[in-house]
Amino acid sequence: MNSCLLALAGNQNCGKTTLFNQLTGSNQHVGNFPGVTVEKKEGALLRHPEASLVDLPGIYSLSPYTAEEVVTRDFLLQEHPDAIINIIDATNIERNLYLSLQLMTLRIPMVLALNMMDEVRASGNSIDISGLSRALGVPVVPISASKNEGVAELARTAVRVAKEKQLPEKMDFCSGEVHKAIHAISHLIEDQAAKAGYPTRFAATKLVEGDQPTMEALHITENQRHIVSHVVEDMEQALGTDREAALADMRYQFIEQVCRDCVVKHQESREQIRSEKIDRVLTHRVWGIPIFLGIMLVIFWLTFSVLGGPLQEWTEMGIGAFSHWVSGLMESASVSPALRSLVIDGVFAGVGSVLSFLPLIVLLFFFLSLLEDSGYMARVAFVMDKPLRRLGLSGRSFVPMLIGFGCSVPAIMSTRTLSSERDRKMTILLTPFMSCSAKLPIYGMITAAFFPRSGGIVMMGIYLIGVAVAILSGLLLKNTVFQGKPVPFVMELPAYRIPSPKTVGLLMWEKAKDFIRKAFTVIFVATIVIWFLQSFSWGFTMVEDSSQSILASIGSVLAPLFVPLGFSDWRATSALITGITAKEAVVSTLSILTGAAGDAQLSAALAAMFTPASSFAFLVFTVLYMPCVAAFAASKRELGSWRAALFTAAYQTGAAYLTGLAVYQIARLFI
Amino acid sequence: MPAVTLDKIIPGNSGVILQVGGEGALRRRLLDMGLTPNTKVTVRKVAPMGDPVELFLRGYSLTIRQEDAAPIVMEPLPAQPEKAEEKKRCL
Structure with missing residues (x-):
């Protein structure tokens, strides 16, 4: 067939x-x-x-x-x-x-x-x-x-x-002057259109519109260009309007005639009427924004505590049990300790910790696709457009950024619904500045050690610093890297509809697959690299004491870089390196490297490593520097290039360094 | 009634497009979305922070920014009293 x-x-x-x-x-x-x-x-x-x-x-x-x-x-x-x-x-x-x-x-x-x-x-x-x-x-x-x-x-x-190769019969929607112009140009460019594989009619219409890509594809000569503009000028003069308006108007006039003949519309559709009623509440002048924030709060609450929390724990437990079982199996088969460590401490610990986010991601996409397919997302863009416009973005970027407070991975993945590539790139870059939930253990660790009585204020401060850095970055990038005209914000507000379960289900499945694929490719490799650095010395022999590892020596080399930020302990810099696999790893690495058993000992060890001011700078740096590999892999996929993804990560790390520096130098004066 | 620009039409009121000004991608987009001369457009509402606006035309809702609505010249239609009243209540 x-x-x-x-x-x-x-x-x-x-x-x-x-x-x-x-x-x-x-x-x-x-x-x-x-x-x-x-x-x-x-x-x-x-x-x-x-x-x-x-x-x-x-x-x-x-x-x-x-x-x-x-x-x-x-x-x-x-x-x-x-x-x-x-x-x-x-x-x-x-x-x-x-x-x-x-x-x-x-x-x-x-x-x-x-x-x-x-x-x-x-x-x-x-x-x-x-x-x-x-x-x-x-x-x-x-x-x-x-x-x-x-x-x-x-x-x-x-x-x-x-x-049967049944072509559309009718192609002549135009009348009068436009018709004349299209015909005249058709004759002129017939051969070139055929050569370029363009249908004559389409090419002629596009030339009347002044379409640049068509001119190039057809290799329109200087002489022809003159003839075309002459024909178009005549048309414009006769119609009293310009070329683009003339063609749009012509098409709509034809459509209006067709609709008069074929469509019987006694009233607006029920969905349209219902939507207007729903919008009286959802985009209400006063209640619109509180309702939106309320909806997001419920989604976060459901995703991260009610449903996602337990699901995440079960996944972790499952992976833990499986890892334990494999470990036992390998032990009884007397597999070499190096290989066992690779599988258990490297692969299971690394990929496992990332995979435990899968339930959260699937759940978030469930809610997101409900918002998108019901038509509400367009309203969010409508309501939130004004504050984001100053950053050169549109209201559409608001939701990914908000999701960034939960987890950067789905946030970055959700930028795919943004219609402009420029907005997408910028949103992907700014979203990780919204402090994600995986960073909470780090806040817990630092506030317990240094700010036991003002933990709330410190955390609030960190969140606000993240948002402030995002705003400043937006303003900066708008006028430098992401220059150029933003895509016009002309957006349909579709009628509210009940999302189709099949579409929602397929989207969740698609995103889950995407994430699992990432977990076993980019994230898999990254965790093995980190494991290797952590477990081996430069002589490629396995070390018992992590302070002898390659990681430790890289940490020591990097440590002096952070002197202006107030901390220069190699253990802190090593933790920042492992933090790239997953942000929680900062806490676990610090406890391993300090040999601390329990939170109290860890606090004491940290007190020797940082001053309150430098601990705050460390915290700020951790929040802002390049996101975990899972988020990095997501941005690589959505940006479509390693170069763009690496630029993004470098920018984030640079911004983190400067902010940490500023925070330390200012905080030193007060604390 | 004298012509006004689209951004000056009070929510709840309608007008007929006389001319679509502006240029480039934005203007083309407005034309493509059906904002062509002689089209009736109703301004439904303004977003909570005062911008953008929601329009209703050709049986569907469209949102555009105030500044992008400014180059569109309209002939305002007389306000429909009961509709305007209703609008006031729900604003």
């Missing part, structure tokens, strides 16, 4: 992910589009194994401005899919059809999936399906992705139009 490639395209919030999951089942794999960190999901069609479906990013237009739109356009023009499934929210048909009109000019077989038809009917409205199909010249299949209605029919139609 001939294989065929289908592409799923549509706006954001139109049920595209749900439809993709219904069409492919759970048989899908996730990657990135080449060269960009835009997610690419691919899967075989259920009951049509010969057809594979690629989920294109959710976009509103084929303009050349956003990475998502460019990726979509490049994919459609270069990969030549056999058909496009264009999903449309039937309750919001006008704006959704705007993309359809642009897709239709690509000369690719296409089928329109009219989603949420159940809602249209339930609201007492109706759409003339065959009329719409005639008006647009493409097959239209009414579906309800969340109820899995019409999906099988859609798949059959898509495969059929792909095999």
Whole structure:
């Protein structure tokens, strides 16, 4: 059987992910589009194994401005899919059809999936399906992705139009002056378009719009450029408007006509009306922000204490028991102590401690996907946009940062929902400054030793310093590394809907898989390296006393660097190195290296190592310097490059050093 | 009524777009999202911190920032008394 490639395209919030999951089942794999960190999901069609479906990013237009739109356009023009499934929210048909009109000019077989038809009917409205199909010249299949209605029919139609190469019949949406201009330019560039693999119509329309990538792809000559601008000027003069507005206006006028003929809308959809009512509370002038903070508080409480705490403990216990069992097994098989130490102290201790975070991550993503899929996340962005704008970010970055207070790993992973690459990079860099829960044991250790009576104030201070460093960094980076125009904040507030269990479940599974893969690759290697440094001397013999280890000598070399921060003990610097595997390791390393049994002895040992001022500087440094390997691996994955990930880690460590320095020098004057 | 810019329309009131100013990516985005001339737009509300605004047009809600709404020139429609009243209550 001939294989065929289908592409799923549509706006954001139109049920595209749900439809993709219904069409492919759970048989899908996730990657990135080449060269960009835009997610690419691919899967075989259920009951049509010969057809594979690629989920294109959710976009509103084929303009050349956003990475998502460019990726979509490049994919459609270069990969030549056999058909496009264009999903449309039937309750919001006008704006959704705007993309359809642009897709239709690509000369690719296409089928329109009219989603949420159940809602249209339930609201007492109706759409003339065959009329719409005639008006647009493409097959239209009414579906309800969340109820899995019409999906099988859609798949059959898509495969059929792909095999029969049934092109959209109608491509002429324009009239009058725009029509004239497109025609004139079509004749001019026909050959070049064919050579570049661009459909003539699409290329001509794009040239009328003044689209730069098309000019380059077609190798438009200087002379042609003049003719094009002349044609466009004539058009603009005749219409009294400019090229971009003229084309947008033309498309919407055509759509309005189609809707007048085919859509019967007595009233706004029930979901739309319900959403407005819900928003009277959730985005209320006074209550909007408290309610949002309350929701986050409940999520944190559920994740970290009610559900996540016990789950995390069980996982730890399970891994501990398993490790114990393996240890016993290896002992009775008289495996060499070095190998046993590698497996137990290296792999089990390192990967195990990271894996115990898995329940927290899965739970957080459960709540996050509820927030995202219900439509609430867009409201959060709406409510919190103003404070973040000063940092050059938008309201969308608020949630990842907030999650950073729980755990940086899911926080960084969740930046994938940010639509702008610049915002994503900056958010990934700033999020670890929000002090995560794994750092709590370190606070406990230091406050017990130095600030037993003012622990609360010290902790509060640390959190505030983290936020302050993030704000300052945002301001600094906005004007240096992340210069350039932020993507405009023009965002749909989708109607509230009940999230589909399948979508939520698949997302949790996807994130869990992602994290486990990281645990056994990057984190696995990192923990073995640290274990090796901790257990061996430079002569590559195993040491009993950690003070003889490579780690200790690296710690000693680094120690003088921290004199300006008030501490220069090699044990402190060694602990900072092991802290890179997981932040709690700072505490365990310090207790091993000081040989302290119990908290009281540890406090005494620390008192000899630090002054109160330098302990505070140590604490500040620990909070701010590069996050643990799990978070580092997550940022490498989301940033898509080692270089960017290493820059991020270096920046964080640099910021930690400077802040620690400032804190120590100031604190010395007072304490 | 004299033309005003979109950011000056009081929540609860509507207008018809006369002209979409501005330039580049932002303007293109506004046009793509359906803010084209002759479209009726209702300003639904303002976010708690005074910005951005929520608009309602073509059967869906859209949020944009005040400064981005400023280049959009509108012909205001007469306020609908009962709707405006309702808005006041829920603000």
